[in-house]
Amino acid sequence: MNSFYISNISGSSIQLNANESKHCIKVLRLKKGDMVQLMNGNGSLYKAVIQDPDSKKCLLEIVEEEKFQSTRNFRLTIAIAPTKNNERFEWFIEKTTEIGIDRIVPIICQHSERKDIKSERLEKILISAMKQSGQTFLPELASLISFKEFVNSTFDGIKLIAHCESGEKRLLKNSVLPGKNILILIGPEGDFDPSEIKLALEKGFIPVSLGNSRLRTETAGIVACHTVCLINEK
Amino acid sequence: MNSFYISNISGSSIQLNANESKHCIKVLRLKKGDMVQLMNGNGSLYKAVIQDPDSKKCLLEIVEEEKFQSTRNFRLTIAIAPTKNNERFEWFIEKTTEIGIDRIVPIICQHSERKDIKSERLEKILISAMKQSGQTFLPELASLISFKEFVNSTFDGIKLIAHCESGEKRLLKNSVLPGKNILILIGPEGDFDPSEIKLALEKGFIPVSLGNSRLRTETAGIVACHTVCLINEK
Numbered sequence: 001m002n003s004f005y006i007s008n009i010s011g012s013s014i015q016l017n018a019n020e021s022k023h024c025i026k027v028l029r030l031k032k033g034d035m036v037q038l039m040n041g042n043g044s045l046y047k048a049v050i051q052d053p054d055s056k057k058c059l060l061e062i063v064e065e066e067k068f069q070s071t072r073n074f075r076l077t078i079a080i081a082p083t084k085n086n087e088r089f090e091w092f093i094e095k096t097t098e099i100g101i102d103r104i105v106p107i108i109c110q111h112s113e114r115k116d117i118k119s120e121r122l123e124k125i126l127i128s129a130m131k132q133s134g135q136t137f138l139p140e141l142a143s144l145i146s147f148k149e150f151v152n153s154t155f156d157g158i159k160l161i162a163h164c165e166s167g168e169k170r171l172l173k174n175s176v177l178p179g180k181n182i183l184i185l186i187g188p189e190g191d192f193d194p195s196e197i198k199l200a201l202e203k204g205f206i207p208v209s210l211g212n213s214r215l216r217t218e219t220a221g222i223v224a225c226h227t228v229c230l231i232n233e234k
Numbered sequence: 235m236n237s238f239y240i241s242n243i244s245g246s247s248i249q250l251n252a253n254e255s256k257h258c259i260k261v262l263r264l265k266k267g268d269m270v271q272l273m274n275g276n277g278s279l280y281k282a283v284i285q286d287p288d289s290k291k292c293l294l295e296i297v298e299e300e301k302f303q304s305t306r307n308f309r310l311t312i313a314i315a316p317t318k319n320n321e322r323f324e325w326f327i328e329k330t331t332e333i334g335i336d337r338i339v340p341i342i343c344q345h346s347e348r349k350d351i352k353s354e355r356l357e358k359i360l361i362s363a364m365k366q367s368g369q370t371f372l373p374e375l376a377s378l379i380s381f382k383e384f385v386n387s388t389f390d391g392i393k394l395i396a397h398c399e400s401g402e403k404r405l406l407k408n409s410v411l412p413g414k415n416i417l418i419l420i421g422p423e424g425d426f427d428p429s430e431i432k433l434a435l436e437k438g439f440i441p442v443s444l445g446n447s448r449l450r451t452e453t454a455g456i457v458a459c460h461t462v463c464l465i466n467e468k
Contacts, residue, residue, distance in 0.1 A: 134448040214368040219332050
């Protein structure tokens with residue numbers, strides 16, 4: 001069944017926006033009476049029937065709702081510097097959505113080569129990866145924020161920073177506790193600046209290592225995400 | 235320092251092939267007396283000086299050799315069906331090389347949508363990822379082989395198959411023992427055929443699950459690789 005993401009679903013009658021109406025009627029060629037699936041990215045799946053196959057404002061009637069609870073008892077946030085190459089960041093977004101992430105915070109660091117993101121495009125990738133991997137919860141993509149502002153914000157859980165400077169570091173896998181909220185900072189291609197690492201440590205972040213390999217930024221993000229999921233896997 | 239991969243290095247005098255000579259002299263504009271790094275993909279790093287900066291057959295003199303031992307006490311082989319989209323398979327190759335893999339075997343399954351690979355291009359990606367991640371061992375890319383022929387070959391270690399059919403399966407993380415050689419089979423977009431799963435089980439492969447998420451083929455490969463590396467991480 002074709003599925004559509006709509007962030008706010010209330011009532012039993014839903015109108016698709018212009019883009020999705022066009023996709024539904026002109027591209028998929030669905031007709032009155034055809035059934036589609038709607039998802040709100042917050043655990044609910046709906047079955048809906050096309051009432052008015054208008055290619056600009058397609059009208060649907062919800063006939064069934066199924067509410068899923070998250071099977072995770074922890075929240076994973078990764079704050080990461082977008083890569084110079086957009087595509088590499090998009091892969092990070094897609095892969096961590098498949099593997100399991102709750103919140104992605106793009107951060108601007110001193111050594112960041114990219115200081116903007118294409119939020120709309122990234123949202124589409126999130127939605128597509130959520131659908132494709134059969135999940136019902138959409139990870140949150142936060143607004144771009146400076147490293148300094150972000151590390152000064154509060155977080156209820158274990159705060160970690162994966163930097164490449166030498167010094168005492170535990171392995172990430174030994175720093176994660178099952179069932180605990182985790183926040184991990186991943187730096188840009190040129191790593192965090194020493195002053196940023198110092199600030200993070202002052203703010204209670206614990207330095208961690210992702211192992212012996214020198215990983216690209218997006219690989220570090222994927223590996224960090226998977227490590228946390230694996231430790232929580234039952 | 236610019237580095238070049240040469241699979242067979244013997245003696246102290248080395249001639250780059252036409253492609254690499256051109257890259258070294260025309261692109262990088264290196265001159266007589268300049269120092270470069272050579273790697274043989276088998277743990278050895280060499281420092282070499284340009285003797286004759288010929289853009290078709292550049293001649294180098296090795297002045298120093300450093301031999302590294304592998305820090306891994308296990309070998310990881312992933313036999314995987316190449317994805318329909320070439321780029322996704324290339325990402326699998328790049329990411330697993332960064333994370334740590336010994337052998338990649340492209341397999342043709344009944345539901346494979348792709349039945350060929352561009353070996354030369356994939357080799358370049360392997361070499362580039364090895365250099366970029368600061369490793370000295372080049373993973374082996376085996377020739378394309380049919381699923382049936384591959385599962386009939388011998389393997390000294392734990393043999394696993396990650397399929398999506400229902401049935402009793404342990405989590406991969408509970409099926410890997412540190413220090414043991416591991417072989418994991420990953421199927422194509424449409425999963426293995428039931429007859430293939432049956433054959434693999436007859437040949438001693440143990441069915442494993444990669445968790446609750448529905449992963450794309452290349453993501454499954456990356457996640458499987460990282461799980462094995464993480465369990466062996468000290």
